[in-house]
Amino acid sequence: MNDDEEYFYHPLENIEDVDLFYEAVERNHLTKAISPERPYTYWTIELYDQKNGIRGGGGLGILAADTRRVAEDMGIPFVLITPFYPYEVHQEIQHGQVADKHIPVDYKKFGFHYIDSVNVKCCNTLCKLDVIEKKFNSTRIISITEPNFGELYSGMSGSDHRLYQEVSLGFGGYAALKLVGLKPAIMQLNEVATFFAALARLDELASNGMDFYEAVVYTRKHTLYTNHTLVQAAEAEFSREQFDKFVFPNLKSLAVKKWLADKFTEGRIKLSSVTIEIAELRSGVSKLHARVANYRDLAGNKVKFKAITNGIDMNTWVLPSLMDYYKSSEIIDNYTMPTVNFEERLENLTADKIRMFKSEGREILNKVLKNRPDQYGRILRFSDEDFVFDFKRRFVDYKRPEMPFRNPVRLRNILEERGAHYILAGRVHAGDEEMSGKLRALLELVDSDEYLRDHVHYLTDYDETLAYGLSCGANTAINVPIVGLEACGTSWMKDVANLNVLISTHDGGVADGSINAYFNVSGADEEEELDMLYQQMEDAIKTWDNDFDLEYVIRRQLSAFLPVISGARMMQDYLDYLFPK
Numbered sequence: 401m402n403d404d405e406e407y408f409y410h411p412l413e414n415i416e417d418v419d420l421f422y423e424a425v426e427r428n429h430l431t432k433a434i435s436p437e438r439p440y441t442y443w444t445i446e447l448y449d450q451k452n453g454i455r456g457g458g459g460l461g462i463l464a465a466d467t468r469r470v471a472e473d474m475g476i477p478f479v480l481i482t483p484f485y486p487y488e489v490h491q492e493i494q495h496g497q498v499a500d501k502h503i504p505v506d507y508k509k510f511g512f513h514y515i516d517s518v519n520v521k522c523c524n525t526l527c528k529l530d531v532i533e534k535k536f537n538s539t540r541i542i543s544i545t546e547p548n549f550g551e552l553y554s555g556m557s558g559s560d561h562r563l564y565q566e567v568s569l570g571f572g573g574y575a576a577l578k579l580v581g582l583k584p585a586i587m588q589l590n591e592v593a594t595f596f597a598a599l600a601r602l603d604e605l606a607s608n609g610m611d612f613y614e615a616v617v618y619t620r621k622h623t624l625y626t627n628h629t630l631v632q633a634a635e636a637e638f639s640r641e642q643f644d645k646f647v648f649p650n651l652k653s654l655a656v657k658k659w660l661a662d663k664f665t666e667g668r669i670k671l672s673s674v675t676i677e678i679a680e681l682r683s684g685v686s687k688l689h690a691r692v693a694n695y696r697d698l699a700g701n702k703v704k705f706k707a708i709t710n711g712i713d714m715n716t717w718v719l720p721s722l723m724d725y726y727k728s729s730e731i732i733d734n735y736t737m738p739t740v741n742f743e744e745r746l747e748n749l750t751a752d753k754i755r756m757f758k759s760e761g762r763e764i765l766n767k768v769l770k771n772r773p774d775q776y777g778r779i780l781r782f783s784d785e786d787f788v789f790d791f792k793r794r795f796v797d798y799k800r801p802e803m804p805f806r807n808p809v810r811l812r813n814i815l816e817e818r819g820a821h822y823i824l825a826g827r828v829h830a831g832d833e834e835m836s837g838k839l840r841a842l843l844e845l846v847d848s849d850e851y852l853r854d855h856v857h858y859l860t861d862y863d864e865t866l867a868y869g870l871s872c873g874a875n876t877a878i879n880v881p882i883v884g885l886e887a888c889g890t891s892w893m894k895d896v897a898n899l900n901v902l903i904s905t906h907d908g909g910v911a912d913g914s915i916n917a918y919f920n921v922s923g924a925d926e927e928e929e930l931d932m933l934y935q936q937m938e939d940a941i942k943t944w945d946n947d948f949d950l951e952y953v954i955r956r957q958l959s960a961f962l963p964v965i966s967g968a969r970m971m972q973d974y975l976d977y978l979f980p981k
Contacts, residue, residue, distance in 0.1 A: 433979060434585045436538070439477040441577065441584040442467060443594035445569060446552055447482040450864045452534060452541065453510025455488045457552050457829070458794045459890055460590065460628055462864065466713040466890075470967035472539040473715065474735065479582060481573040481597070483565060484512070484532060484543035487551040491827065491860040493775055498828070498839060498860060507532050507545065518544070518575035520568050521649035529568055531576040542580065544572040556831065557636035563646050570596020571650045574604070586978050588624045589679060592635065592671035596647070598623045598678045599660070606653035616659070616678075624978060625679035627672075627705060628887050630693050637668045663698065673698050681978065683708045685888040688911040692884060706977055709909050710888045711970030717894045719764070719872045722757045731958075735968040742962060746955045751947035754899050754954055758875070759784045761898060765873025768865055774857035775843055780821075782873070787820035787941060790874040792867055795826040795835050798885040802842050803933060804878065808849055810934050815855050818941045823874065825859045825866055867891065871898045876940040879904040880921055880933060893965035896957050901943055903936045905929075909964060917960030919953075 434440055442464065448456025449465035456462065464480060471478035488503045508514075512532040519526045529544040549568070555561040574597050577584065587598055598619055605615035629635075643660075651657050663674045676682065676697050683706045684690030690707035697703055714723060714736040726732045729749075731742045739745070762784055769780045782788055795801050801824065804811050815822060824842075828835045839858075846856045859866060871877075877895035879902065886908030893909065895902055902918040904910045910918065919936040923929035943949045963969060 574600035711967035761872030768869030
């Protein structure tokens with residue numbers, strides 16, 4: 401490393417090192433390698449940041465927004481590069497069916513400023529992309545957009561239009577960085593859709609005179625590939641013909657073209673394979689994910705991932721009065737890191753305080769629900785005495801949203817015993833006909849039972865606002881992915897931070913903690929798992945009705961998971977990995 405690239409950075413080996421880390425943060429000088437001119441660049445096909453006018457599709461986008469906010473709080477020079485999609489997809493109930501509606505959005509209304517335009521080449525045509533920007537202290541969002549860009553995840557994952565969007569983000573986004581005079585200190589590629597950003601950098605180095613192999617080494621050492629899914633086989637493939645139309649025309653270096661051409665197998669290419677080749681640094685998003693992710697390089701060798709568990713921006717997701725309590729009680733510090741003796745201080749969190757915070761959260765939920773009718777058009781309002789279960793996450797098969805409904809009689813008995821309500825909130829990805837059918841069947845089952853009809857509520861158009869309201873105002877969260885298929889998940893983190901009882905399988909980021917830290921769902925087969933789920937739902941109701949049990953369960957969850965869910969901890973882990981001592 402050259403002298404001008406020398407850095408100050410102290411990796412945290414234990415919690416007592418935190419003061420040294422914060423000394424660097426206070427100087428706004430974590431490293432000399434990261435600077436306003438050489439920022440940490442974070443590439444994502446999706447950003448879910450409603451406050452800033454960008455609506456995503458799920459957890460990947462919400463994580464991206466949280467990561468930028470955490471970087472801003474820590475004073476890190478950080479640039480998030482993402483498309484701005486000129487259309488959003490919203491959901492509504494039409495004639496008893498969930499339907500999508502498409503709404504145009506204008507970036508000017510959200511404080512983005514036009515900078516200039518850049519071009520990418522596609523299908524023998526120059527495509528003009530507008531570069532827009534919004535700054536936030538040490539961080540900024542740079543987006544590329546154009547009127548025909550469409551919406552997030554439009555078309556099938558291997559379609560021409562999807563490839564056009566990804567190429568535009570990579571080559572167009574890299575050109576946008578140069579346009580504003582920035583050079584990446586590091587490129588974090590979130591999922592393989594962002595591969596073309598690293599390819600653009602490799603091409604620039606090789607076409608400007610750097611030896612090709614040196615350019616490859618340089619690009620690899622400055623690129624982090626963060627994988628958010630578990631199975632490489634599920635990823636879409638692209639054909640050589642598609643690359644001839646959308647990718648190769650944007651490359652200047654003959655050596656890079658040959659390098660890329662050699663990555664095709666029988667005329668097809670998986671972006672994960674070439675992303676693994678172009679990034680020397682690779683991370684998974686939970687300890688379990690990093691162990692079990694089944695990805696292989698082009699030589700067939702299994703790829704190792706560094707475990708860096710996702711975190712949340714607690715300042716955004718936690719009830720404000722509860723956040724003040726965490727800080728004033730010195731359970732967490734101003735950077736949302738747990739203090740050295742946070743477990744001892746949790747002993748002062750009493751049942752009365754828990755119920756007080758939950759009452760405040762219930763009011764927030766009720767305000768949200770004024771504009772969120774259920775499947776029957778009913779406006780819901782819950783008192784402090786009402787018990788609310790919720791399932792709020794993307795509707796995909798492995799998350800098992802229908803699991804509690806497999807025995808509707810037992811579910812009805814559990815709800816009826818306490819007069820409890822069950823809220824379902826989540827989105828089915830466009831084009832997922834199988835899950836759309838399962839959702840219809842679930843709603844028909846609910847409709848066929850008089851009690852469930854009054855106590856099970858499906859809320860459409862799931863978004864950040866509804867997620868926040870439910871995290872603050874529900875009593876118990878249901879999180880039951882098939883073990884081994886959830887990479888991390890962050891909805892459960894917001895539930896734990898907001899004092900909800902967590903019922904979950906031991907999967908994703910939940911598995912970072914002890915299996916005894918929450919209400920675990922497990923079993924030798926699906927029947928045993930289902931029985932355990934119902935038992936845990938019954939026990940969760942009993943827990944909320946007993947002060948001693950409530951204190952014990954909530955303290956136990958916070959003790960296990962506050963170190964896991966902190967977004968500052970996540971950012972610290974990335975910096976430890978990227979800039980080792």
